[in-house]
Amino acid sequence: xxxxxxxxxxxxxxxxxxxxxxxxxxxxxxxxxxxxxxxxxxxxxxxxxxxxxxxxxxxxxxxxxxxxxxxxxxxxxxxxxxxxxxxxxxxxxxxxxxxxxxxxxxxxxxxxxxxxxxxxxxxxxxxxxxxxxxxxxxxxxxxxxxxxxxxxxxxxxxxxxxxxxxxxxxxxxxxxxxxxxxxxxxxxxxxxxxxxxxxxxxxxxxxxxxxxxxxxxxxxxxxxxxxxxxxxxxxxxxxxxxxxxxxxxxxxxxxxxxxxxxxxxxxxxxxxxxxxxxxxxxxxxxxxxxxxxxxxxxxxxxxxxxxxxxxxxxxxxxxxxxxxxxxxxxxxxxxxxxxxxxxxxxxxxxxxxxxxx
Numbered sequence: 001x002x003x004x005x006x007x008x009x010x011x012x013x014x015x016x017x018x019x020x021x022x023x024x025x026x027x028x029x030x031x032x033x034x035x036x037x038x039x040x041x042x043x044x045x046x047x048x049x050x051x052x053x054x055x056x057x058x059x060x061x062x063x064x065x066x067x068x069x070x071x072x073x074x075x076x077x078x079x080x081x082x083x084x085x086x087x088x089x090x091x092x093x094x095x096x097x098x099x100x101x102x103x104x105x106x107x108x109x110x111x112x113x114x115x116x117x118x119x120x121x122x123x124x125x126x127x128x129x130x131x132x133x134x135x136x137x138x139x140x141x142x143x144x145x146x147x148x149x150x151x152x153x154x155x156x157x158x159x160x161x162x163x164x165x166x167x168x169x170x171x172x173x174x175x176x177x178x179x180x181x182x183x184x185x186x187x188x189x190x191x192x193x194x195x196x197x198x199x200x201x202x203x204x205x206x207x208x209x210x211x212x213x214x215x216x217x218x219x220x221x222x223x224x225x226x227x228x229x230x231x232x233x234x235x236x237x238x239x240x241x242x243x244x245x246x247x248x249x250x251x252x253x254x255x256x257x258x259x260x261x262x263x264x265x266x267x268x269x270x271x272x273x274x275x276x277x278x279x280x281x282x283x284x285x286x287x288x289x290x291x292x293x294x295x296x297x298x299x300x301x302x303x304x305x306x307x308x309x310x311x312x313x314x315x316x317x318x319x320x321x322x323x324x325x326x327x328x329x330x331x332x333x334x335x336x337x338x339x340x341x342x343x344x345x346x347x348x349x350x351x352x353x354x355x356x357x
Contacts, residue, residue, distance in 0.1 A: 028350035041338050048298045048334035048343075049350050055258035055296040055332075056088045056351060062254035063296075066271045067094040068263030068311075070131045072102035073111055074341045077184055079348045084187040086352065089260070091250060092188060092195040093267040096203020099168065099184065099195065104140040106175045106183030107147060111136055141204050147174065148208040162209070163242035164197035194250065196243045198270035209236050248274055251292050258296030262340045264303055264311025272323045279322055294318075295325045297333040300340045300347070 009016065018037040025031040029049070036046025055061055065083060072080075083089045104111070112128075112135040123130055127138040148171065152162075155170045172189025188195045200206045213236035218226070251257065251274045261268050278291040303312035315333040318324045325331035336343050 027353055028346060029354045032346065032350045041336060044334065044336040045338065045343055045347065048300070048336050049347055051296060051332045051334040052260065052298045052347065052351055053354055055260075055298070056355060058256065058258070058296075060255035061258045061296065062090045062251065062256070063088060063258045063260060064091045064093060064251070064271050064294075065089040066259065066261045066263075066267040067092065067098050068265040068267055069095075069340065070098070070101065070134070071262060071340065072098050072105065072184070073131050073134050073136060075111070076341060076344060077102045077105060078182060079344060080184050081182050081187040082348065082352065083260075084184070084191050084193050086355070087191070088351070088355075090193060091247070091271075092184065092193060093247075093271040094184075094195060094197055095265065095267060096164075096197045096200050096205045099197060100141070100144055100204040101136055102184050103144045103147065103171070103175075104136070106181050106186055107143060107178070108180045109137075109140045109143060111140075144204060145208045145211075147171070148205060149212050150174070152209065152212050160237055161242065162236065162238045163240060163246070164200045165194050165243050165246055167205070167209070168195035168197065194246065196247055196270070198240070198243065199266045200238075200240065202266075209238060210234075212236065244277075247271075248277060252278065252289065254292060256296075257292055257294045259294050259298075261297070261299040261301065262344060263301050264299075264309070268299075269310045272318060272321075275323050276321055291322065293325045294323060295331055297324060297331075298336075298347075299334075300336045300338060300343045302337055302339060304337070 017039065018034070020034050020038050020042070022031075025034055032046045032049040034046070035042040036050065037043070038046070055063060065080070067080065071077065080092075084092070101111075114130055114133045114135050120130060123135070128135045129138060129141075151167070151170050151174050157166050168185055169189055172185035172195070175183055175186035176189050185195060187193070197203065197205070201210070213234040214231065217234040218231070223231070259271060272294065275291040275293045278289050281287055282289055297315045299315070301311055303309065305312045305314055314335065315324050315331075319326050319331070324333070327333070
């Protein structure tokens with residue numbers, strides 16, 4: 001039997017780990033740099049800081065933020081506002097639910113801690129909608145609907161057709177005028193950052209627009225006698241392809257691209273599919289466009305890769321689709337398998353701290 005050749009990692013060029021010294025960390029950025037020399041999720045978070053910092057410091061990098069999950073209900077919305085207000089994020093792609101729940105804060109309303117002594121049936125009867133350990137009041141969503149309806153009644157796009165991007169901008173402008181509280185759409189409007197909601201009908205805001213269209217079309221004197229096949233006929237003037245084309249134009253003009261993904265889902269895929277969209281446009285339409293592939297990426301999501309869904313897929317997998325620049329050609333990516341309500345505040349605090357120097 002051959003004897004093993006035992007190597008010393010230093011001689012093989014391996015990077016040594018270092019014990020984390022809390023006392024030696026004088027700032028959040030110090031802490032994360034120390035964590036990058038540890039292991040597991042701590043190392044992932046530390047390495048993500050390095051990538052995000054380079055992305056944010058690059059004056060030519062257009063940064064897309066994708067958002068899923070109950071981040072606004074979980075009171076993380078101000079961090080998103082700060083990312084926009086500080087010029088770090090240039091485009092936002094989100095779920096409609098996340099934006100709708102954020103609107104409640106923007107108009108001065110409140111979320112509450114869940115009281116586990118109450119059953120979900122009691123919550124329903126009392127008008128509380130539970131999101132894990134937090135409550136959104138149905139009355140809050142009714143107030144959001146009144147805001148949306150007011151904007152729809154008083155604002156009309158030049159061609160008469162709405163998209164999620166157009167509606168988010170109009171809502172942001174109204175929030176700016178009302179000045180009742182901070183919010184993602186308000187910050188986005190004030191900084192000329194578009195917000196897109198690809199799965200718009202899967203949200204309170206989508207239902208608000210649909211009911212607005214129905215109320216405008218139906219005879220209020222007869223609605224109580226109508227069956228479903230007559231009620232659900234009205235379709236608002238809303239075209240999601242306006243979002244797709246606006247996003248493609250915006251991303252296609254960027255010198256380089258970075259993406260900060262919180263969670264996964266539709267916003268992540270919709271934002272990342274832009275390069276394949278350019279590729280197939282060249283192939284099917286005959287154009288000669290340069291596909292805009294993401295050079296930087298930071299993802300915070302606990303979803304594992306083995307379920308096969310996009311929320312858990314690696315950036316390396318995305319290279320196979322042509323969505324990302326390979327690492328061998330300068331691509332820089334970091335993936336943190338963690339709850340974003342834990343990881344994002346630490347990461348953002350370190351980033352803001354470092355950029356302020």
